[in-house]
Amino acid sequence: MSAEDGKESVASHDGSDRTEPDESLNSPVKQLQVLEEVSNLLRRMEICVAEVERRSGKNAVSMQETFTVYLIETRSMDAVAEGRNPPPDSLWRRYSEFELLRNYLIVLYPYIVMPPLPEKRAEFVWHKLSADNMDPDFVERRRVGLENFLLRVASHPVLSNDKILYHFLTKEHGWKEMVYETEFQAKADSRLRALNATFRVRSPNKHLMEMKHYSDELQSHTSQLLRSRTRVADRLYAVYKVHGNYGRVFSEWSAIEKEMGDGLQSAGHHMDAYAASIDDILEEEEHYADQLKEYLFYAEALRAVCRKHELSQFELEVTSQDLVSKKQQREELATGIVRTFSFKGMTNKIFGQEAPEQREARLNLLEELIAEGEEAVKDKTAECEEYVERAWADVLHFKEQKDKDLQEALINYAHMQISMCKKGIQIWSNARDCFLKM
């Protein structure tokens, strides 16, 4: 089943009673059952972020705060066959819980180009659009972004099977505790530290490195486009709004004219309409900006996947190098020929060779270490190869999705421009007819 199919089936509107899965996940059979149910359900479950509400409560440090919660509704689509249409199940989630889910998924599936969350704070804002997180338009667009995130994750061939994801959608209370119990945080922190350090990799995967370079380009180009678009929107807003002054002056002027009065007055109304029309036009364009922003953030996720490969590859190289040097040490011990400088070698020269029993002991230890090392290298190599394979598969999946989505976004943009032109034609046409009556 391809990701496309999953997405479509998730998005269509059918519903029925969802059979509550058994909550006791102890027996392996039960676990398998749940997994199967989960994978089936998510592919045939309708998900939406239906509503937004403001809540007040005490936070972690017992301070009063206001925050926004989002209502997640889910409905199984088995009802299509059965013809029933029950109300959806629902629960409320905060933005921070979405973040927690995403961070968890990143740790569990590091090779996946993780769908991004909508921005926490409004960026690339043109001056009239409120940069305030409480602004209703911003909150609405965030609702759409969160829904989009859930749909992407739930239709992903790998991610859709995740238990924690399933419970995020269905288990209102105790979900956070469940996530913390997995102790993913510890793993996350250590990985993060390693990733942020600089390290040099000798032979990373060529394709993934090309992808890393591409992710930088994607990030740079989308942010430039977004910035420029914002400035254009700002200017266009000014042009339209100044025309509103025509409305006011024409109206005043019409009061002192007899013949010209009517024509001027009605033309003035059209000028007011023209000035007002820009608000809707630019609000719609924000959706286009959001589509681009999603891929701006996706670029970061793509880069992260490539970086993690680099880290993995680096660790493999370190382990291999370690093995090589241990083997060298063994050789030296066995043959007595010192190839590389070592402190032991120096002390041997100065203080004389050690006793044969000691040497024997050291050799045995080395052999053990070498055996372990070889295991480690084998494991690490397999891990690396597996990572590259999985990552590349998801990168290809991402590429296809990106091309399709962005082409659609560009086409939508063209539609928006066309609609704006049509409005313009209508208004100026009407204005011209009014002027003709002057």
Place this chain on the structure above:
Amino acid sequence: MSGHTVPADISGHMLDLDEDDDLEVFSKNTSLADEGPMPNSPGSMVNQYRLEDDEEEQQDANTKDIFVTVDNPESQITALETFIMYRVVTKTTRSEFDSSEYEVRRRYQDFLWLRSKLEENNPTIIVHPLPEKFVMKGMVERFNDDFIETRRKALHHFLNRISEHPILSYSQYLKVFLTAQELAPHKKQGPSFLSRMGETMRAVANSVRGLRNRLDEFTVMQEYAEDFSNKICSIDKVTQRIIKEQREYLDELKQYSPTYFQWAESEEELAEPLRGVGSCVERCSKETEEQVQHLSEVLVPALHEYVLCADTLKAVMRRRDNIQAEFEVKNEALASRRNEEEMLQEEVDDLADRMEEANNALRGDWSRWKNIMRTDLKSAFVSTAERNKEYYEKCLAVWESFLVSQRGESIEQRDEEHAS
């Protein structure tokens, strides 16, 4: 004019005047809209005539017997100064002209002289304004090509308005201006500097004194002149602001389209639609440039002309008031001085006639001016609205062709998928 009272209902009076004065311009094709009881307000009555633009142009074409053009600006360099000379060509069938064709060279100063003479001799006629002496904002070089061309157009327009005017076109000063090879000798004639000074001072004194009996109709006109001036100045300002904002929008657009092309360089599948959008934005920005150009060339000059006209209106009203004031002063003197009654009486009668003449001339010219104003501004606004509509139509076509190209692409893709 002692004892003469103006009839309360002056409707009949007004109708006659209009028919007489405007016969040259608005002849037989004019139908007087009979709208039942005539409103008393003079303002409403002078606006009775509804004329189609075409009709009026035809009128002019049929009755016009003098054609003037201003062209061929050339700079003249003398020891003392540099200035521009314009060629003024006149073609006429009028009998008072000795020849049917004239060609002379005139400079801006000469136009100023002509206009001041026309105003002097027709104080209550609304004489079309000349383009301004300097352009303060933007610090345009006096001999910048655009500036010269704009000025030439305005001078041409000015002479045409004068030569179309039923009264002004018969002025001897106009004739001299159009025909004399050397204008200098003619300039020396006329009231001396001192006498003009005297006139100005009297005018100031009169305005301070205030009028005793201004007719309502003239108060209405004066108020209109004030209001119109405010409104037209506002519209002029708004239009300038729109142009400024459009230019800034254009600047941003020029930065915007390259972001699409740059992005396309690092893409494969997406490169083509990205370039498509980029080139759409480019083409739309060219259309925007042309639309702004149209605004600057059509609407701005028209509005600007009427900003200057508004000042002329106010000046005309002041001069009319002044003429009335002069009469009133003398009239009052007559009433209080018994001895020099006879001589004063003559003066007073002359001033009364002068005032009557001035008032009538104003009334006639007022309605004519209003009609021309209406026609001019209507045409400028219609043209602007039409051009703006065209702008959006062109941009629409640009984006629609992009969509068509994308649809074509996706159809191809789908066919490929089905084939494989």
